[in-house]
Amino acid sequence: MNLKNVLKSIVLTCLAVFSLNVSFANEKKTEENMEDAELDIIHHIKDAHEWHLWGPEHGGTTIYLPVILMDGGMKTFSSEELYDGNEVEALDEDGHDLGFKYVANTELGYGFIHEKIYKLNGEGKLNFSKEGHPENARPFDFSITKNTLSLFFGAILIIILTVTAASFYKKNGAVAPKGLAKFIEPLVVFVRDDVAKANIHGGKHEKYLPYLLTIFFFIFINNLMGLIPILPGGANLTGNISVTIVLAVFTLLITVLSGNKNYWSHIFAAPGVPIALLPIMIPIELVGILTKPFALMIRLFANMAAGHIIVLALISIIFVNQSAWWGFLSVPMALFISVLELLVCFLQAYLFAMLSALFIGAAVEEHHH
């Protein structure tokens, strides 16, 4: 009996158990479970003011993170005040019950729903639109959220890894690497040769190498941290658009600020294009400047978020069907996706750095005859 047959019989057994369960289980309940799983997944993908460890969403083990608000001066308090405040039924402007609750902490003057903080109105309530969206103003929220904390962990890990590697050279001089340096050096050389040198020509790559190295390690390490299921990992940092937009903006700024005459002349007077076409071409080229980093932002965000969603969805199969037998199917599949994600982590870091180098390379390229 080969491996293929073993796997086949496992899957068939799972299906048999599942069909038995379904016949007993309430169809409606399965649907409810699906919705719960969906909410859990979306909840995980988004940022939070707490670091939930285990147990139920309310009353489980969780780390409450500090909330920092800029609202006429800095206000700081624990997020416990928001999670454990008294819950109020959400009403729309006509007074109809919207069917969900939000936290209103009248003491602090803030309402809390879907991990977002709003200022309460004079009556200590939030105003909702008919579609159920809060309409109150929001204070500037600089809280140390789950992703922010994960960001700090990632940065510390990067510094520990790279500084240890760098101190090896300081101690031993330019010898063959050992220990951590043996792990860091190939990546550094890879970024230097295959990312920077390959895309930025004319010996200009050295100037941009620190940026490309930093962005590569930042994305790579934070991607990997996201794969660790428990603290200090597990946050969906690089799958958050706020993070990827900042990284993309850095690439955009560097590209635009280092663009030479040749680069701008291709945008404002593309050679070989009739002058009559320029009014059309210039806006297209200008949009092109923005679409490149925009694609970087979306690519990293979507890839990493998708990885987290797939793993969680596969694990959720067990809870949707309320049968541990499904673990025989969902755990191997989740493991497979997790291993695939290891590749994706590296690939996305490489792609982001490589495309950044490509855009910078195009901006500093000299005119060819």
Added chain:
Amino acid sequence: MDLILPETGLMFWTGLVFVLLLFILTKFVWKPILNAVNTREQSITASLELAEKTKAEMMALQTQNENLLKEARAERDAIVREAKELSTSMIEEAKTTAKLEAEKIITSARESINNEKIAAIAELKVQIAEFSISIAEKVVREELTSDTKQTALAEKLAADFKLN
């Protein structure tokens, strides 16, 4: 929709952390690592080049040695040959000189012998002549001792004259 709307707070923290990271890593990590890697790569390239150069030099030296050896051998052969030639010619010359000298000596010896001979012959001739004269004197004296003998001789001599 929340998923694709960036949050100011996280954007701020990301930007801050990234800039700090960029600064710290550039100053304390990337430069030392890249310097070490570059130095090592350069030293490896230099070592390889040196090895290649040494190899070429060794080859050149070997060829040079061989050439030197060849030259030395040729020179030795030439010297030997020259010496041989010289000795042969010297012997030849010596031989010729000796021959000439010998001939000269022989010739002069011959000459002197001849001269001696001639002188001896001449002396012999003189002495013979003297002897002959003395004999003839004695004969004549004898012949002339009596008148008859004188007359016979005169007659005979006269007959001889007539015959002539």
